[in-house]
Amino acid sequence: MTRDQPTAPAVEPTDSKGTITLTPEATLARFREYMVGPSRFMSLLSCFELGIVDRLRETPGLTAVELGEATGAKPDAVEQLLFLMVKEGFVAHDEESGGYRLDALAGVAENDLKRALAYMNLIKVTALRQLFYLTESARTGTIVGLKELYGAEGTLYDAVADHQDLNDAWLKLMNTVTANIDPWFFGNIDIPSGARVLDLAGNTGLGAIHTYRHKPSPGLRVTTFDLPEKEAECLANFRAEGLEEHLSFVGGNVFDEIPKGFDVVLIKHFLDMFDKDDVLRILKGVNKSLEVGGQVNILVPVYPENIKETDNYNVDFFPAFFIGCTMGQGGPQKLSVYQGWLEECGFKVTKAITKNAAEVPPDVIPVQAILSATKVA
Numbered sequence: 001m002t003r004d005q006p007t008a009p010a011v012e013p014t015d016s017k018g019t020i021t022l023t024p025e026a027t028l029a030r031f032r033e034y035m036v037g038p039s040r041f042m043s044l045l046s047c048f049e050l051g052i053v054d055r056l057r058e059t060p061g062l063t064a065v066e067l068g069e070a071t072g073a074k075p076d077a078v079e080q081l082l083f084l085m086v087k088e089g090f091v092a093h094d095e096e097s098g099g100y101r102l103d104a105l106a107g108v109a110e111n112d113l114k115r116a117l118a119y120m121n122l123i124k125v126t127a128l129r130q131l132f133y134l135t136e137s138a139r140t141g142t143i144v145g146l147k148e149l150y151g152a153e154g155t156l157y158d159a160v161a162d163h164q165d166l167n168d169a170w171l172k173l174m175n176t177v178t179a180n181i182d183p184w185f186f187g188n189i190d191i192p193s194g195a196r197v198l199d200l201a202g203n204t205g206l207g208a209i210h211t212y213r214h215k216p217s218p219g220l221r222v223t224t225f226d227l228p229e230k231e232a233e234c235l236a237n238f239r240a241e242g243l244e245e246h247l248s249f250v251g252g253n254v255f256d257e258i259p260k261g262f263d264v265v266l267i268k269h270f271l272d273m274f275d276k277d278d279v280l281r282i283l284k285g286v287n288k289s290l291e292v293g294g295q296v297n298i299l300v301p302v303y304p305e306n307i308k309e310t311d312n313y314n315v316d317f318f319p320a321f322f323i324g325c326t327m328g329q330g331g332p333q334k335l336s337v338y339q340g341w342l343e344e345c346g347f348k349v350t351k352a353i354t355k356n357a358a359e360v361p362p363d364v365i366p367v368q369a370i371l372s373a374t375k376v377a
Contacts, residue, residue, distance in 0.1 A: 038128070043084045045120050047091075052078060053105060056091065061099035115180075116363040118173045125169035126156060127325045134324035142328045156326040161229075178206055178269070181299065181368055184355060186214035188370050189297040191264055194219030198262040200286070201254060201270045202226055205234040208247045211266065223248045225259060254282055258289040265290065268299040272332045273322065276341070283345035290375045296347065298373075301332045301366040302354060311357060313365045335369050347373035 022030065047053055050071045055062060064082070068075035082100060085091035092103040105113075130145025137144045143159075146152040150166075152159040160167040191197060194217055199207045202224035211222045224234050228251030238247045250259050255278070258265075265286050271279050286296055304312045314332055322330040333341075339349050351372035360367060 040084065041120070041123070042128075043081050044088075044090075045117075045124060047081055047085055048117060050078075050081075052082070053102070056100055056102050057106070060101035061094070061097065063098040063100070067100070112361065112363065115176060115361065118176055119363065119365065122169045122173045125165055127321055130325045131320055134320055137324045137328055140328070143325065145324060155328065174269070175206060177366070178210070180364075181355075182207075182210045182214065184359075184368075185268070185297075185299050185370060186210065188351070188353060189372055190295070191215040191217075191220075191297075193217035195221075195263040196261060197222045197264045197266060198250075198259060198289075199224050199266045199268070200258065200282075201267070203234075204230055205237040205247065205249070207266065207268055208234075209237065209241050209243060212243055212246055221246060221248070223250055223259070223262070225250050225252060225254075227251065227253065254285060258285045260289045262289065263294055265294070265296045266299075267296065271298060271300050271338070272318070273327050273330045275329045278329075279341060280345060283341060283347070287346045287375055292375055292377050294375045296342075296373050296375075298338070298342075298371040300338065300369055300371070302335045302338070302369040303332050304367075305334055305336060307334075312367055314367055317365050335371070338369075338371055342371060342373045346375060348376045349373045 050073050052067055052071055052073075055067055055070045062070070064075040064079040067073075067078045071078070082091055082093070086093045086100075089103050090105045092101050093099075094101075129149055130143065133144035133148060143152075143155060146154075146156065146159050150159060150163055152162065156166065156170065160170050191211070197208075197211055197220070199211060199222060202208055203226055205224045208222040208224045212220060224230075224247070226234070226249075231249045231251055234249045235244070238244045238249075252259065267282070267286070271282065274282070283296075290296070301314050301318065303314050307315060319331045335352055335354055339352055342349050349371060351370060354369040355367060357367060
């Protein structure tokens with residue numbers, strides 16, 4: 001082969017276990033996928049934000065000029081953005097007429113598309129700019145991007161109280177995630193009849209409401225435990241559901257003291273926000289608050305036991321998201337790691353299951369797991 005001849009495409013050979021072993025050429029080719037990631041992401045999202053996709057759904061066959069007039073964008077820019085959409089098969093282009101129409105996108109259900117776009121909007125608003133400062137955030141354990149861009153100290157969860165764009169992007173998706181995963185969560189845990197349940201870090205009460213709706217029983221009481229400033233909105237949500245007689249709120253901080261007098265503690269969408277030391281502090285605090293035989297049920301995204309699995313995107317997303325965008329620390333762990341930490345904190349694990357990836361919508365990133373445990377003497 002001469003130097004002028006094209007080289008063979010980079011390949012990704014696998015070993016006997018199916019694990020990819022990258023050649024130098026394949027490694028560099030993989031780097032290229034990372035290089036185009038941000039621009040590919042924004043080209044797709046901009047086609048939605050400009051209204052191009054909506055216009056093509058309403059009127060197939062529009063040209064770049066017509067789309068530009070309809071969306072207020074330059075026709076040349078519309079055409080450039082649509083090149084990627086055509087390449088990916090999302091949109092089709094008729095060379096003769098110059099018209100565009102939805103291709104693969106035409107078959108995606110509206111609710112599925114809204115869910116995917118909610119994830120993309122969260123990433124744009126809370127991650128895309130902030131991750132410019134990921135290296136500094138990793139060094140300092142703080143969200144440098146929030147300070148540089150918003151003048152905000154603390155975490156994303158502090159900043160959403162003062163910045164509406166952050167709050168809207170975060171809360172919309174979080175409520176959607178909770179609504180979608182809670183039926184599976186409550187279908188796989190046991191809450192005894194008439195139990196006193198504490199929803200740890202339950203925010204503004206949606207988890208408590210779902211607990212009562214999914215696990216009703218005579219005498220069941222569910223209490224949301226979170227920072228005191230969440231109380232007014234939480235109680236308003238309980239009243240709106242007509243559940244104020246069954247649900248209540250207690251203000252406090254999990255790192256100070258967790259309330260006693262409960263039979264079951266729920267920890268959802270919370271443990272993965274912290275590094276090991278803080279997770280152990282939380283679990284030890286829960287153990288201290290429960291009587292022997294008390295139960296804890298945890299919902300948390302997990303990494304696969306084989307970290308090289310290619311169909312699990314938790315590893316791709318969460319490390320940078322937690323360290324650079326939300327907490328300055330944290331990130332999920334393997335299911336076996338959470339089991340070990342529970343046992344270290346005085347619990348006996350009675351259930352540890354991961355949601356079947358085949359049951360998770362293909363556009364959804366988190367793969368969730370449930371851990372149930374009982375306090376032992």
